[in-house]
Every structure is written in C-alpha cells, then in structure tokens.
Amino acid sequence: MFSFLARLRVAAFTLSSLVISSHALEGSLFTSSVTYCSTPETLLIQQFDVEYFAANQSVSFNISAESVDSNVNVSASLLVNVFGIEPLNITIDLCGILNGALCPLPEYNFTGSDSISLPDSFASNIPSIVFKVPDLEGYAQLTLTEVSTGDVKACVQATLSNGLSTHQLAVEWATGGLTIFTFLVALWQSYSPTTILPYRLMDLIYLFQNVAVSALFNLNYPVTYISFALNFAWSLSLFSSGDDSMQGAINNMRALTGGGLANSSSNSAVAFVNRKLSPFNSDSASSSSSISGLSSLTRRTVDSLVSNNLQQRDVAVVTSESDNVLSAGIPIYVSTINIATANAFMTVFLCTLILIAITLSVFSIGWVSLFTMERFRLGHESRRSQLRNAYPSWVRAWILRLSLIMFTPLVVFAFYQWTLNDSWLSVLFSVIAFLGIMIAVCYPCVVVIRTVRRSEPSVLYTDPFLLKTYGPLHAQYLPRRYHFFLPLVIVAFFKAIIVSFISSSGMAQIILFLILEIALVLRVLLLRPHKTRGADIFSSFLAIVRVVCTGLMIAFIQSIGVKPIPRYAIGLVLAVIYSITILVVFFNIALHIQRLFKRREASRSSSRSSSLHGSSNTMLEKDAVSSSTSDSDPYGRPRNPTPERNVPLDPEINQPYNPSSPTTTTTDYASTRQRDSESTNFGSVLPRRWSFTPLHTPTDSSALDHTPPFGSTLSRTSEEPLEKVSHSHD
Template sequence: MFFSVARLRLFIATSFVAPSFVQAHLNSLFTSSVSYCAPPESLLIQQFDVAYIQHNSSVSFNVSAASVLPNVNVTANLLVNVYGMRPLNMTIDLCSLLGGILCPLPTYNFTGADSITLPSSIDVQSFIPSIAYIIPDLEAFAQLTLTEVGTGKVRACVQSTLSNGWSARQKGAEWATGVIALLALFSAIGYSYMNPEALAAVRLLDVMYLFQTIAASGLLGLNYSSVYRAYASNFSWALGLFSMASSSSIQDSINNMRRLTGGNVDNSDAGQAAISLVNRKLSPYNSPPQNFAISPQLLASAASLPSVDIKSFLSGTYDIPVANSAIFNANIYVGGNVETVTQESSNILEAGIPIYVNVLGIETENAFMTVFLIVFILAAILLAVLGLGYLALLAFSRTSRGHQMAEDAKARYPAFARAWALRTALICVLPVFIFTFYQWTLKDSWLSIFLSVILLLGLLAGILPPVFYVVRSILPTRWSGEEDSSQSHALAPLIASLRTERYYYIIPLLLAIFVKALVIAFGQAHGMAQAIVILVVEFLLLGITIVLKPHRTRGADVLAVFLAIVRTVCTGLSIAFAESLALKPIPRVAIGIIMAVIFSITVIVMFLNVLWHLGLRRVLRLIPWRRHRGTSTGATVLGSSVPSDASLNEKRKGTDAEQGQDSLSPTAFYPRPSNPAPTHTPTTISTFSPISTASHLSEPVTEMSQTSATSSTLGEQLPHRWSFQHSRPPSSSAISHSVGTPTALSPITPTESVYNTPRDSWQIASSREEHPSSR
C-alpha cells in the first residue's frame, strides 16, 4: 500500500533532486550503517557490508562475523522498513538455504568479501519497487534477527540502514552556492569603493544571511527527513562548518587542545558514522533501542575461534555459484562497523546540532572551535587584504605625487576599511552566536569556553558602537553631514539601503539574529518550542518590514518582504518535524522537499539579483531592441524638464544607488555644459524663472501674445531634439525695456527651450505652434 500511495509524491521529489546528479548509477541497495538491535549471544559481528544488485539479483558482501556457540539451529527473519512501512517481512529457514551449510551455525570466525547469486526461492526483487533505487536519501533499514529453533530465543539482531547512492547533499551544490557568494563579494568590493552607498555590498549581506538561514534551519532539535537534512548540509560552509574527515589535522589539533584543557575526548564520537549513532526514535529508524551490553566473555570466545575465508568456504568447499563481481567495482561500501547503540549509551547522537555536525565529520564538542578557527582565518585574510591595499595606495601616491586621484583614494580608504571590517563582523554574527552559546551548554574544555567569551566580546565590540552611532544620528542631537561623511561611509553596511528616518530598522534585525541564536543553542531538547519561537520572531520581523518600508527604493522593500516571507513560511513548515507530533514519514519527506524547493527558488532569485548588480543591467542596455525602444520614447524625455525638487532628486539617487551605479553614471564625470555668460553687460534683462512663468500662466494667453515678435522666439522651428550645443547670448534687440516694466517672457533660444525651461512653458510653446491663429 505504501508504494501505491506514495509513488506520485516520491516521483515529485525525485524530479527536483535526482536530475542534478549526472553520473553513472547502478540500481542497488546497500548498508550505510550497522548497529545491534539486541544483545548478541551466539553471533558476534564486527563488519557487515551488504549490497543487493538489481541487475542480476545478486548480493555482494564484506562480512566479519563469529559464531561462538556450537550446535545452534536458527531461523532468520528479514524485515525491511521503508518510510515507516514494512513491504518485506519474511522468515528464512537457514537449513534449506545454500545446501544446509548454515544449519547448525558453523563455529568459525568468518571474514571475506564476495558476490553470490541468490537462488530463485528468494524473490527479493518482487518486494522492492523500482523507485526505491532512485529516491534521494532513502529512509529505510533492514533488520536481520536470528532466532533459535525450538526455544524461540533471539541469538542475534543486526539493524542496517539502507541507501541507494542518491542524496540531496552534493559537492556541486556547495560549489555553486560558493560561487554565488564570491560573485556577490567581488561586486560588493568594486562598487563599495566607488560608492559607499551602492546596494551591491548590501546584497552580499542578504546572500550570506540567506545561506546561513538555510543551514541554521537544520540545527533545531527536530526529527527532520533525511532529504532535508542532506539539503541543509549543502550550506554548512556559510556557518563556518566545512566537510572534513574526523581524523583531519584540524580536528586532531582541536582534540589535542581539548585533551590538555579538561575536555572529554575519550567518549567522543570521532571516526564513527553519525547515522549509526542516531537516537532510534528519529528517522529513519522510528523504533527505540533496547538496553543491553556485549559481554566480555563473548568477545573472548570470538577471538579464540579459527578464522575462515568466507569466499573459499562458500565457493570452494560447498560449490556455491559466485556472481559476476565486476559490476561492483564502484566500491559503494560505506563502512559497516557495527556499533552498540542503546537507550543508555553515552554515544547516541541527539537531534539538532550533534547530528548536523557529525554528518560533516566534526565532533559535537569540536563544533565551536572549528567555527572559531574559520573566523580567525577570515579575520587574518581581511587584515592582510586591507593592509596590502593600503600599501598599494601608498606606492601609488608616491609615484603620482600631487595627483588628485591618489589623494582622494587615500582619504576614502580608512572609511572603506572600517566598512569592510563591520561587514565581515555582520556576516560572522549568526554562526558565532549559535556555537558560542552552544559551547557553554557542553561544559567541555575551559580553554574553549574562554575563547568563546573572547570571540563574543570582540564581535560585540565591533558591532555595538556602529549601531550606537547609527541610532544617535536620528536623534535631535544629530551631527552635521559634512564633517562626519567618513563616519557615515564607515557605517554603510548598516544604513546603505535604509532611509534616514528608518535607521532604527537595524535594531529589530540584530535582535532577531540574537534571539534565534539563543533559541537554537539553548533549546536543543525542545524542538517544537524552538520552531515556534523562531516563527514568532520571523513573523514580527515580516510585519515590521511591511509597515515601516525602511528601504530607500520600492524594489529593496519588495526584496526584503520576499525574503522575510520565505523565512516565515519555511519556519512554519519545520514545526511538522517535531517529534511530539509523530507525523508519518511520507508527509514529513514531502514537507522537507517543499522547504528545499522554496529555498532553492530563493537562492536563484538572489543569484539573479547579484548578476543584476554585477552588470547585467548594462548588458541589457546593449541589446538593439532596447536601444530602439529608448529612441522611440525620446519625445517624452525631451518634453520633460530637469527635476528641481529635492525629494525627487533624493528618490533618483536612491534608485541609482540600488543599481550600484552612482559613481559610474556619465553625468558624474561629464556634466552637461552650462550656458556661457554674455560678453557684454546689458542695461536691463528680464528674469525668467519658474515663479515668473507661473505668474504668466495665471494670465490669459492673449496678453502674452502682445509681446513683439522681435522679442520672442515662440513658434520658431526647433533644431534636432538630440543636438547638444551651447546657448548663444541674447542679442540687444531681445532685451526688455526696463526692470520696472511688467515682466515679460525673455527670448529663449532653441537649446534653452529644451533643457532650461519648465515643462509648462514648453507646453505653451507647443500649443502656439499647433494653433498659429491664436497669435
């Protein structure tokens, strides 16, 4: 029933994730981790790698097991759990299998690897649908229970998680998101130096915060579906957590430091497959473990048994047909070291941060120190780059002594460096807060705790003073803009996209980050409470953004509301992962895929936004149809006047800043030529201003027509509308009678009528050309 109901849902999931994995794939199911589900008594297993190959219905194995009790006849029960359903639950009589070589169990220590073809009596293929081989991050496990014939006593029980090789966690996805961040970084560096208010630098913070939000969404104490946990791990680098081996030099150095400073390293989970230590109440097991321990007598008995190569035991002694193992050269074995996992075990990984970081190869107690080292490396790179930049400016100024460009660059560089130090601190806020607070809950190493306090205080010292200056700037005791222009440029990461009267919007933003970090770090045992609190925070932030409209442009407000909606919706969906709700596996997987799709669409939107600020707008301007469209609207542009209203100029400035092109616009370097001053001093010249024009507009048009034809150019043929030329000085015949006479329209040259007259005057002139009889 499971496969008939869930086939469509799983197909939808596969259609989103599987097409991105372009590689040769062999339909197979193999063990990804192994653990005991009952105390072993007659069968001790040290290694258990098994794979079922659909192509020829064969089983490949790499097994190390010991049967220690003689004359034990057992039956094997094979149970397969897929997404909470049990499509396969069959009992096999081992005495009738493989010629009876397993009845009774031979007392040997079997080791070896090979492939055998299953007999026709074991029809495994009929129980496994084809979709099980392609669905990413399959949630399934197989349980093998050996029960003694006659007594019904369980002699051994092994539980193995199953995988098909497909996963939503991909190196390509990590590199793709990294490239997006690098593009945003290069765009931010270039435009922020030329214009501190350019929004390209603000978009870098938006991109990084989006990636950190996706990664942090997998840190809650929830029973995530495997596909979403794998998807969220693609963004772990944004939190300073990079995939690495548990025996890497970084992890070994952290372990040595912890061992010397009171850390509990002996019971750590280094080198162990994280999934094999997951609490059995969580996916994909959904069944609690039992309490047991492996007896030392059993280990001693297994060590004293003679070793037998399982390959020769099957094929040589008993002539069992061996399958073609050439198809198994891909080495799909993950490593099946059997772990003892019980309710009382100290090495069980709980939901949240422990599972997330151990999947990356990082021990739970090493998470903060890993982030600390990444932040330290990032700070060193920042200081080195800024230092090299300053040395380059010094060298440039020495070789170009007196050059104004070099002097201006040196004057702007301190504010530029301070702005990038603040921008880097803002990027590090969320991961540092989360793992610093979480380190305080572990009480592991005193040096780790000390370094966490130092890092937290240093970060707050770099962020709180700029926030204070920003908030103080909107108080009645506001400073002058001229003498504090460098200070405002240094604060650009906080206020570049905000309106002046909305600078305080940064306070709820930082408070939201702080509250989320507190909830994630200290609420690991209460997953639903974590999700609800974060949902309330995101909903309030969404409401504040909609009400305040804090950004300078409408586009920036729309983008901020869109990102807030995405965070709110995905946080609300994550409540379904709470263990207390006990949601069925299929809806849980579907919700995880929906969240992944929503976040993926948001990533694409931000990628396009980064390209737009990087220069896509310029490329679009070069398209021929775009140029033709702009020419067709020339009459509208020609008929409009130069805006003189301050608010209109501010709005235009905000629009240009959003595009990140303030310093690159042609008018910034090549202003339009102004009219030259006349070479003689006329006795009287009538003034022409919007105020005088407005007074004339209130009079009848017939009164304006009484002006002599020699003193007006109304009705003359205009030159080509795109011809730019200097205005010629007015002639003596065009001078008004005296200052005391009623003000009349001054003679206007064609160029002045296009660029210097108000829009209303131009409309009157046009009306006179269309109706010459009114003259």
C-alpha cells in the first residue's frame, strides 16, 4: 500500500510547472520537509524521502510508516500545489485497486526503499524549468479519509525543492570577507578623521542590515527573497552555530527562567510556515477532525507513537489551529537558520558580547604596543608622542562606530523580546542591552549638539578632540549640515519600533517605512549635506534604492492578494536590485582603496626623489668644500686665485654720489686698484634718488661688458646720460 501511495505522490510532484529560468545541466526534485497536516490517527509516518532524477527519469524513495487502526476503509486524495496553482487534485478509491488488498488498511509496520523508472511519456510532461528555478514553492498533500464517516485518518504534507536557492554560504563568506577587509583598511586609515573609508564601511554594513531588516515584516514574502535576505543575517548578529551549542545553551537558560515558547530545532523551518504563506500559498484550511469514538487504549497508543515520532523524526503536526505555526516576519526569518523565535534576542546579545570582547582585546593590544614603544624608546619621539595623544580619541571614535553598527540589531530584537512574554532573564538582558546601546549612541549626539549651541558648527571641525572623537557622526558632512546624522539615528530607532511593535499589520509597517525612506531621500536631495558632489550622488543613490525596494514590497501585503508568480518575480527583482547596489558599494570602496594606495605610492616616490635631491645637494657641497680645501695653502688658508683677466670697476659708479664732484675723471690702473681695495661702496646706503634712478650696478652685466680696458679714460659722451639722469631728479 505504502509503495503505491508513494508512487502516487511522486507522480504528483513531477507534474509541477513554474516560471523564471536559470541554468542547470541536470536536476532533481525531492522532499525538503514532511509534516502532518492533521492529527495522525491511522497512519503514522516516521520517515518519508522521495527524489526524482531528471537525468535517468527515475524515482527513489525511502519510507517508514505504520498503521495503528484496524478495519478502516479509506480513500486517498492527492493534491499538488505549485505557486498557488493546483495541477493535480485527484481522489483514489483504494478499495477499487489491487483487488481490494488495501481495503481495509492492513495493520503492520512498513519500512522500505526502492528506485523505479518512469515511462518516457510521463517524463516528457515535466517542464525542464522546474529543475532550474531557485527556491521552488510547491508541496504535495496526501489525505486518507474514511469512506463511511468522512473523517480524516491521516494527512501528510511534503514540500518540494530542486536544491537551488538564493541563500548561499559562499555569498555569506564573500560579503563577510570583503567587509572584514574593508574594516581592516578603514581601521588602518582612521587616524585621519576625514578619511572616507570608515564612512564607506558604515554605508556597506547599513546596506546589509537594510536588506536583512526588510525581510522582518509581517508580509507574504516569496521564499526566494527570504533566502536572499538570509545571506546578510550576520549583519544583524544572527549566527547559527553548526553544532547548535549556543542555541542549546539558550534553550536551557530559558527553560530555567520561565521560558515556555518553542525551542530551536535543526529541522527545516519551512514545515512550520503558515499554510496561507509561501511556499504553501493555500487559502484552504486543512482538516484536523478526528474520530471521537476512539478507545482510550487506541488514543494512548496513538499519542505514544506520535510522541516517539516527534522525538525521533521531528515529524510535527502543523494545522491551522496549531500554536507552533510560524508567523511572517521575525519568526520565519530566524527559524529558517535554526534559531528559535524566543532565542533571537539572546543570540544577538551573546554575539554582541563576543564583539565587545574582541574589541577590548584589540584596544588592549594597542595600549600594550604604545607602552612597549615608550618603555624601549622605539621609533622617533615625535611619532610616539603623536600616537600617544591620538590613541584615546581613536579608541572613542571606533567605539562610537561599533555602537552605531550594533544599534539596529540590539534595539530591534530587544523590543521584540518585550512582546514575547518569555524568559524573565532574557527580558532583563534586553533592558540592559537597550539602555547600554542608547547611552553609547545618544551621549555623543548630545555632546555634538550642545557644543554647537554653545559655540558654532565650525568648532566641530577645528577642535582636534571633537573632530577625532565624534567625527564618525558629523565629519563627512558640511559644517552647516553637521546635524544630518540626527535623522539617521532617529529613523533607525523608529524602524525598530515599526518592526517589533507593529508586527500585527504588514500594511502599516510598509507604509510607515516608505514614509521614513522618502523623508530621508528628500532630505539628501534638497540639503546635499556632504562635502563633495560625488558623496551626495552616492548617498542619494542608496536612499533612492531603499525607497524603490520598499515600494516594491507593497506587493507582498497579504490583503492585496497578489498572485504567487508575480510575487516571486518581484522577489527576484528585489534581489537583483540589492545585488547590483552591493556591487556598486564594493566598487566605490575598491576605488577609494586604489586611490589611497596610489597616493601613498606617489608620496613615497616624492619622498624618495626629495631624499635623492638632498643627497645630490650634499654631494655638491662636499665637492665644493673639497675643492676649496685643495686650493688652500699648506697652512690651511684659502687662496684667492688671480683671474686671467681683471675687470676694473667703473670708478664713477662705485664711489659715493656727490653732486659737487666733477663728472669727468681720468684714472689709471693704480688708482683703480686702490679704490677697489679700500674705498668700495658695496652695501652702503644710497641716497633716496638712487631708488628711482635706473642705473647699472657694478654687478650688472652691461657694466661688465662695456667696461673699458685697464688705463683707458672714460669720455664725456659715455657719462652724459648718467649726468643728465642724475640731475633730472634734483
């Protein structure tokens, strides 16, 4: 019987049809989760795995089930739902097949596995796109109904998957690794409060957090978008340990402190999703009726077997009346990565403590390094003094940056913890975390605002302490726009309130989010707060992307009733838009890093050329000194070499000006030599009129070129211009 039912289910699985294509050479369809959609009474399933391989058109299955009721005649209903479309919905009378071997159902435990081949005619009806689209939204439901009473004896739902998903571990490692690299470069360059890389690091992490937070609303998300947003769950400090050691510790803590909500599980969370949401996309409520006339012995047997199944196979009962159904928003998002809804805040809190411990360790290493440099006099004294004075402000600036990064995760999940009414210790930790992060972020904001009120905005950019300590808030903005950081902090706070306290209405969440995003983008476009046009364009681009993506998510509101296929397409569009935006941010960061290294290389080249130039000047000075030393006499006195041709100075020009002196003078070589050695006037103060007289000085080239030979007499003709010019100023 079970082999026959398995074949019926496999046949239904392979009839699904989809849209949206990607590339794959071969694929398969398999069950990703199995749950009871009704309280089990007749058929108990311990394991059920089915997989269809497109390459050889074969089906493999592994089933372990048990019938616990006797003398039951049932009919089997098989339903397949793919993106809200039901390509198969048939009812089979088990009494009319196999010569009545399945009527009534035999009482025995059936365990077996097999692989069978399907005919070519059947495989040809399977669209190839089924194996290529990521995050398939489909499930199959098998219902056994008693013929005489119409009571449901068993109902099993199995979700389908083709193994393709937009949630990839490689994406998490790639984005995380690039973020760490950017962090290290920004850490290295952040001694200058005006460097751009720390702000680009903040923009990158804010973008990741925005993608993750956008999947926390009470909306009917397509599975593909939730899977894409899970790639950035680490930006919200949501890390799921592989061995579940952290989640197990949180479960134990909650159990000891009054926690009563469901614990984390290693099984797929998709089985617990509300049946009206993706991937089920079904408005019909599953029947959970049962036979009221079961004997107490049968009831105890059923309950015992069900409990055993839940412990061994985690095959849970999920109906429309169950209290374990995951609602849209934070429950589905965190449970998909095996974090219980009640464990979400504690996971963020513990990861924050780990981050604080790492930060303190890094800062301590810095202090130890500075102490070692001072103790052993390492490096130049000026450099050590500079590092010693700048290090405290540098530490405070990075504490502020880390506080801004952790503001959204801590506030969102602290608020959400207050709505759960679970462990009192978790609530206490959430209050402590909320107060701590609010003080760490709000106190610097108050200091900046108070400083400006007492003085003026320019002091924030001229005071070294304020610029280096509180620069992460305002340094990237113009002095008159220093306050632009306030709307960002306020909007982040209100977003946390919307996500946590208005989780009952997805429409209200989207509308309020859209209002906030539009206000931010208008503020950027109108005020243009950044110091450069490129920074304004970059900030406007990010703000516009947030507005567009938030507006597209209106299609996910349940009350609007957009069909599953259009919702799926919009989810892919959102993933593409955010992916392109992330690449743009990475490209911008890479461009700044490249420019940084080019500037450093140019600086090194300039320093190297300056050093070489200084060395060459030093060599020339040494050569001059050596040459002067070689011209000295044996007693070390420098010689005065006699030139090959002595150039006499003009006696009329070289002597002090005297209006009563004759203008025509005859000199010989002896008198010229005597005046040159004893009565020269170099450096003496000339009369005022000389400052306006365009005369040739003794060092002028014209005077040297036209000086007469030794013993010659200057003619009056050559002196007339000088005399006329001199008397013209009298």
